[in-house]
Amino acid sequence: MEPPARVELPAAFEDVEIDILAQLIADMMERLMAHNDQIPLSPESLTRFHSRSAPGISILDYLRRIVKFTNVERACLLITLHYIDQICARTPPFTLSSLTCHRFVIASIAVSSKALCDAFCTNSLYAKVGGIPVGELNLLEREFLRMIEWHLTCTREILQDYYVNLVRTHSAGRYIIVGTTSGSSASSDSEMDYESGPSRAGSPTPVRPGDASIILIDAATLAPESPRPPTVEQNMAFAAFQQAGRQAGSASPA
Template identity: 70%
Template sequence: MEELPADFAEVNIDSLVLLIADMLERLMSHNDLIPLLPESLTRFHSRSAPGITVLDYLRRIVRFTNVETSCLLIALYYIDQICARMPLFTLSSLTCHRFIIASITVSSKGLCDTFCTNSLYAKVGGISVTELNVLEREFLEKIDWRLMCTRDVLQEYYVNLVRTHSTGQFFVVGAHSSGGSISSDSDVEMDTTQSRPTTPDAHLRNRTSTILIDSPLVTEVSRRPTIEQNMAFSSFAALQQSQDPTVENEPDPNRRTM
């Protein structure tokens, strides 16, 4: 068995990728058995399942974008937020890859000091930049612009990933179900004031989490995007580097199917 640090911010990103991919693969296997109804279709749906596993897709994103651990982990929080607001939405082999690249794009811009252009995110994700721009806007609307969550919430997702891993090869010594030892100098400073759990939206109050097994969904007071946020994300979508970074001779296995 492999021991992992108690604090999610200190975990090796390769181990975190294994944990997240394991969770998503199991979720996809379950949801792929659910019949796809016309009313369930979203912008995240592909015509066919991409020819790359979620594990390899996440590794590709980590390799070429230097995504931070918090941005990977908060994708699980976003899944719960979207599933609560869109009861017909399921994370399946047709939606997972597009959801992941949209989540990484949004969280990197919202949480990190440095991030890539949409052109690079699209190239790494195997979709066109125009399509990524549409997915980004759709993603922000579906999460109601709630980009932040507390460190305690992310810690709970992290501990739950370890606890429910299919092979049981990881363990966290001395971890609690929530909280845990949190470092004050993590890579990404999460919002701990506006995002404290308060009175949930009425329609979300009794919903359970898709990812956090047997845990209530933690939600926040509705907060619409500010003018600055709208302007910022519009600018990010249009941003182009004078010399766009090139992904070094890496095949694009998703471009034809996504």
């Protein structure tokens, strides 16, 4: 059986079809979620971005919905990966998982559009598209800004690096950027990063977009938060998660 034909993409991320960019980002996020979902949940790791259960819509369909109804710019999609790297470096307990990804993405799009674009939608529209109450999006936006410490922009070169590495590490290896060569080891390197077994401590180590290829930020230049005990809100939320899990288990047929 012949391998699928390679699809050539433009050299600059500004010129790529936005649906293909959404596919590339979703592919990266799906692998992040698959890995990070293996990490046991703890009270101190709970954030406002956690949902009680994983949404029923895939992250690709979610991104396509956002693109369709908000006319989001390509830079705003790509910078979401930079935000993940920044926040994970500053707040190590946070991971992008199936419980956090969708809410993180809609908050990221709302914030980045305001920071990078001359025209953007209202929070009412972002909330409607994202499937959450507008009051909840307002809270997510404030929490997002706190976690990112208002570092909302980056250079065009950083976004270009993310684009190149999304193409290079795509799980199916079907894309190639015009004017570059792509070694066959790129896909296998990515798979090794995301499908590695448990760490020596007994649980998987969280991964971020930059881990798939090169680290695009210098974590040493960031000031991570000092470890703090879980708050009362986190303990209550964690107890609710556990209770929901027990109820789901008891409702399952024997």
